[in-house]
Amino acid sequence: MKVAKILPVSLLALALTAPVAWLTAQADAGSPSAEQATAAKLVYGLLSDSRYAYRPRALDDKLSAEVFKRYLESLDPGKLFFTAADVAKLEGYRARLDDAIKSGEVGPAFEIFNLYQTRVNERVAHARALLGKDIFTFEGSDRWEYDREHAPWAADTAELDKLWQQSVRNDWLRLKLAGKAPEEIRKTLDKRYANISRSIGELNGIDAFQTFLNAYATSIDPHTDYFDPRAAERFEQSMSLSLEGIGAQLQRQDDVIVVRELVPGGPAMLSGKLKPGDRIVGVGQNGDGPMEDVIGWRIDDVVAKIKGPKGTQVRLDVVPAEAVLDSKPTRITLNRARIRLEEQAAKGEVLTVPGVDGQPARRIGVVKLPAFYQDFDARRRNNGEGASASRDVQRLLVGFREQNVDGVVIDLRNNGGGSLGEAVELTGLFIDRGPVVQVRESGGRVQVDSDTTSGVTWEGPLAVLINRGSASASEIFAGAIQDYGRGLIIGETTFGKGTVQNLVDLDRWPMADGKRFGQVKLTIAQFFLPGGSSTQNKGVVPDIPFPVSVDASEFGESTYDNALPWTRIAAVPHIRYGDFTALLPQLKTLHDARVAKDREFQWWREDIAQFREETAKKWVSLNEAERRAERDRDAAKRKQRQEERRALGLDLDPLGDETDDGLTSSERNIAEEAKREKAAEKRPDPLLRESAAILADALQVLDSDRRLSAQVLSEKASATRWTD
Template sequence: MKFRPALVLLLAFTATCAFAQSAADLGAGKARKAATWPLAPTVGEAQAAQLSARFLTRFHYDAQPLDDAMSARIYKAYFKLLDSEKVFFTQADMAKFAPLKTKLDDAIWNQDLSAPFAVFNLYLQRAVERMTYARELLKKGFDFSADESYTFDREHADWPKDQAELDDLWRKRTKNDWLRLKLAGKDDADIRKTLDKRYAGYIERVRQLDGQDAFQTFMTAYAETTDPHTDYLGPRAAENFDISMKLSLEGIGAVLQARDDYTQIRELVPGGPALKSGRIKVGDRIVAVGQGDKGAMVDVIGWRLDDVVNLIRGKKDTTVRLEVLPADTGLDGKHEMVSLVRQKVSIEEQAAKKKVIEIKDGDVSRKIGVIELPAFYSDFGARSAGDKNYKSATRDVTKLLGELKQDGVQGVVVDLRNNGGGSLAEANSLTGLFIDKGPVVQVRDSRGEVEVQGDDQPGMAWSGPLAVLVNRGTASASEIFSAAIQDYHRGLVIGEPTFGKGTVQNLVDLDRYAQGDSEKPELGELKMTIQEFFRINGGSTQLKGVTPDIEFPKNGDDKDFGESTYENALKWTQIAPADYQVVANLNAYLPQLQKLHAERTAKSPAWKLMLDELAQYRAMRAKTATSLNFAAREVERKQLEAVQADFRTRHRAIDGSDASLADDAGSLDDGLNANERSLKSELKQEKDAKKAKDVQLNETAHILFDALGMIKTDPKLASEVLPYGGKDSGSLAAAPAAPATPKPTH
């Protein structure tokens, strides 16, 4: 699970917190919560930086000294976070910054962060200057008959050599924004209004960046320089991380997003106070927040989303009052006052879910159960406090498996696509649901000592045929689970090669080690790599990930997504295997399953459509530049529209939806940023996407269908491929040892 500073999102022009107007455009009484510039570090932040350095240089799994060499790496990472596209600073700026390459270590050790804050303050100044310049360009318009191009992928570019080159870069950047809207059918007046509003909003977002953002960005640069998965979490980020692990919070039960100048209700959580009240609806805009029954109402129009969220969250059983502009009224509509009592709210959207897929082939029909697990979550605090109903991925999956049995399923797919990991203990206990007992993972610490962790509870929650569906986004704890299932031959791993994160992180609460008596969290937390985990067969998932038994086509993201894309990733290693025995021999029918899979997908219109969409997606991702000539771009657009029309026609014929994977590549570009579209259209798009046929999941279920057919017709084969020779899970304690078969070395 990776935290990125808010600044990175802002620079990408796709931040959730988007504000539409400049301060000068606001009417009376619409106050913005803006930071005071120049930003300066606090004593607590300086202390947090030094404390982090003490931990990282002594207790990190691959501890490295904080010296001039590390300073140079922090310097590189810091500027990559600030100006990854090299569109704000010039070579002259970088020449002035160059002496800092060997001084950032001293800044941390001496608790003097003035230098990194000075860099951040200049970034803020440059960002406002650039967007102000872009707004001026809009007044003149552009000539789209010239034959010139704009390189939008500047990862390997140099910083502009001078102001003239920087101005030309922004001229092309702004011209491209205008051209995108023009190609989408907007007239010049509408384009000018849309872009001026966009750039003014960007200026306001920059002006609302505060000292916490500056410190968070600098500390992220330091933490990630040690290894890709070590992070510094400021107080705001630490709270959100805690929520993501326990899947609950104390609040009103509403998903919020910033749109134009307002905080808008995007979704209501089932069972939450907002939904139960019957007075809050999707699309409503929050204009003010008050605490308790009589607290003053605070105007939040134009505020950062996280600041508004901070006002609305609070302790259970306390009251919060919202002044709301209903979704179905205009900006001058009548406001409503809604009083809500905060409660503990479960975030069920990120919890494990189940469904049943019925696969038919001729006269044969079989039910395949699917468990979708977005993360390995666990409410550690509730568990430690003795709460019998604490939230846990293993507990939820156990319950779902029982329900799937009642549904009469014959095979189970555990869908771990885009599951970025979470609790190592949950990965261990979840594996125990599918094996009798035995080791699950080996963990090595910085001293080289290896601990074997496993399941010591006899019996299985599911003893039938099993498949694990993975992709490039399957990482960390998900890879532990997938690797153990594969090493035991307990189930088939199907999909794309996984992420390749083979390290374990631990949270260090810096406030516990600080000098001071403040009860309020001030210094944040350090998420530090302390161990490396290994498969029970001795190999690491680090870098290599888990290679599926049956591979699906890659989407092309592996070039810029995955452990292998990090310059400072730990190398792959291996240790001695753990003492374990495979529980089956899936090699007995794997070749035949692969053959049936290949034959079926070769004839499948849905599979062919998926391959064509992936090819289109890869082609779009491979582009690094685009023409700024209207006629040339219009030809391109018509070609792309024809491709998309074909995709939509094929989708409707297959599943009745208009969803297309290639839409994500921008081939049907409307020129708008996400926050500039209506919430209604955005929610409709998401709904349509959910209706689209999940080709990979269906094919995985069909592979299990094939496996079940072979098992039912060949008792000898069944004894080989079913766990423990097909013995019932209730009598596994007395089951004979599994036949000795070679341990796979995926």
């Protein structure tokens, strides 16, 4: 597995990540609506009341100053648009935002937002003007210092001009190194910057309000969020892994909505009338609704027109991928249906670990679980339908059992969590009843959530693979498995998120007609493992560690300035299936010896070291000779690795010949970019393979050393299939 060399594309892309991601319905950006005024007061009531919030805070001048700071940083995280002079002019709002939220008169947030839009457009105009100047020579020791998160605000526009000149020069150099001619580079960058200006022009009052209320919410704690009605719908969709529509993933490119992928089994794919790369230029409802020209629309507005209740119809005017855009569109009619997003669901595979020294090969089942998803609406109906991570995993485990696999690895890498209930249910598949997580509420009361179902789905050998991106529900599951001694924990220390959130629908208080005020994802409790330890800040520490890919100072709960501290409470009685302490030295010795000969693992380790070294610099050279030499070295390394893979009989890396083309993802062919992402999923994964090998090692060591097996495994565990 190769770690991509990730360097920022441009300051424009960096700076606009947060607000552009919040594009929602059109609204007047000039002033807040009555609904927003009510929503602000409702959010204040929630976050300042200990009956709801785990760590409520009084909304006073001190907190107002924090909201002010976070709001500016949310809009301009890289300090690329506002100057120190701008911030000084806005200082009058620093102690007024608390009153604005309490009263619902959030006009100051809109005034700040409007200034932000003005400054972004000024910067974009400046960047476009630079394309016509003679500044694109790349000699000497110039560098582009792209990481400005902790930098001071630029003193004035002259200082920003210098910064932006380096940013534009870096964009130009990347395209030049990719073989583009000057006129092509100029055209590409001018279009790129113009598109950013257009996107900023589409930001509106809903964007301003959500960004502002999130600055308030995250000032309470890092995991409290405000969702406007459409954002709330998207969140519920991501948790339920389902939606009602046509089953097409869309992306905007320039002014047109393009089909990126089709969801298997969805109406779009089954019809055979739509394919990746097709452009949707018009949308009509049912059989007789008027067709609306959607060229130039925001993507979420187009999606809202295409989605709809299952059984209803939608008509689309489509320009095929192979046709020019001004061709006559083809009109197709699709019946909407409920779509299951299977790509995000749990998946299983079986890996064969070769035997050594005459020992038999081991077959290890792998469950890749990207999230702890759950259809909350289906759960409320208690009808056994709807998406459920634990139910999907259970089905996979039953299949593994029927295939007589020797052990199971649960892959939770980059699983950011989800449903607490699903974490409890999933743990119950591996333990025979008992406490899984302790939940302490704001008043101090501790509730124990337990697996109450007798029996287990998988009683055999188990390992859990984690990394720094494993958080929340992933940490509950991995930590409980570790506390029970039920399986080996392998990988990196996890994120360290030890708090529980609940969705609060703001429409329930004013008895709103329809969805008007949004929802709050509110921190209501802190969780602790059965042994009493919190995962907060510290995370779950693996039994067998892999090299650290992301430092704790760069990513994780410990990077938040207002995160809760680590603590612990009393343990609750629970079974210890085993204690792997005596086994770990042998497993580590075997692991170290194996990875020393594993070329894929060594390449991954080298790439991690290179990636961390380069990102620690926080700058890139603007010397063409240096960058070209670096590019040539990377290309030679990739070629050499592919040749070595062939010689060793290893799987080729499907992206092993890829070089930087200087483009952003939205500038590439969308259908081809989607295929590239699919190919990336098939890249060699030495960490998963090594995790399976470690579990196979544990089986072999315990099989051959009965005394150690008795020391490591309890009588209850020994009765399972940990040993044959």
